[in-house]
Amino acid sequence: MITTVTLNAAIDKTYYVKQFGLGGVHRVARQIAEPGGKGNNVAKVIRLLGGEVTASGFVGGSSGSFIEQRLAERGIQTAFVQVPGESRVCLNIIDESTGSSTELLEQGPEIAWSSIAEMKVMIRKLALQSSVVVLSGSLPPGAPANFYAELIDIIQSAGSRAFLDSSGAALNSGLEARPHFVKPNEQELAQLMGRDRLGENEWAEAAARLANLGIPQVCVTLGSRGTIAFIDGSSYRVIPPAIQAVNTVGCGDSFVAGIAFAEERDASPEEKLRMATAAAAANAMSEKAGHMDYAVFQAYAKQVEVRAL
Ligand SMILES: Nc1ncnc2c1ncn2[C@@H]1O[C@H](COP(=O)(O)OP(=O)(O)O)[C@@H](O)[C@H]1O
Ligand SMILES: O=P(O)(O)OC[C@H]1O[C@](O)(COP(=O)(O)O)[C@@H](O)[C@@H]1O
Incomplete structure (x- = not known):
């Protein structure tokens, strides 16, 4: 089994507007509401690939119930810790005239120490039953900055493999616990290196620095330019x-889902990268974040190019 952990779960709302402009009044032409937050998107795509997956994390209020219910409807097992307050909304506004995407991400509810302790117990229990535990997304308010490092220690002591996909301080401190897999995108990698941005010839060197820390699998994703x-x-x-x-929100999550699914099946590195890249591209062709058409995934898997660097 694979477990995903979304400490800052969300309802991912996508608004399609004809033309988006700052300061204007906009009528929403179409809207989509989906259970989201990075780890929940990973769970949805693992399920679409045919994997057995349990989604965990913190949820609160009626938004939390919506998230749990919609995941369960897809055949995803749920093991969330309930917290007071409401799970957040993450809003993606797509301008149909340009295809541009503007994201507004709420902070999420404040997490108490008692819930942090409850989560550690939950993750240990799930890790004992999982080959892979995926930790994804931002930390909610109240969670300690080293929470990912603590969870990675718990997961790896239970004999499972920890995957980490986060940003900023949460990613930085999580790396100290040496997860099995990490997936920074271009901006996250630059931030890790203390830079505003990295040049094309610096990506591989920066990725190698992460691998040299003792992280067995490092994937630096570069949007439409692919992955190192x-x-x-x-x-x-x-x-x-x-x-x-059509909509690239959730591409990173779909990539992580592909690697986790292939990892559980002991696939070769080339096969892992092929599945992850095909899942991410198929997600980009869907209006919903963390969704793909399986036939599109299969067609793309034949077109992905994996070469030695
Ligand atoms: N426009 C695109 N065309 C094809 N593949 C894409 C596109 N955008 C993203 N991807 C795929 O999704 C992966 C993750 O995208 P990226 O934007 O780097 O991550 P994140 O969503 O975490 O910021 C990329 O490595 C690539 O394989
Ligand atoms: O937990 P964070 O870092 O605030 O990110 C939350 C957002 O990330 C997303 O999962 C998209 O992430 P990616 O585009 O990187 O895959 C949104 O669907 C979600 O609302």
């Missing part, structure tokens, strides 16, 4: 199929 990966001592460059993307 260091997996078990070998390095790869991955080129996705050329597509006309």
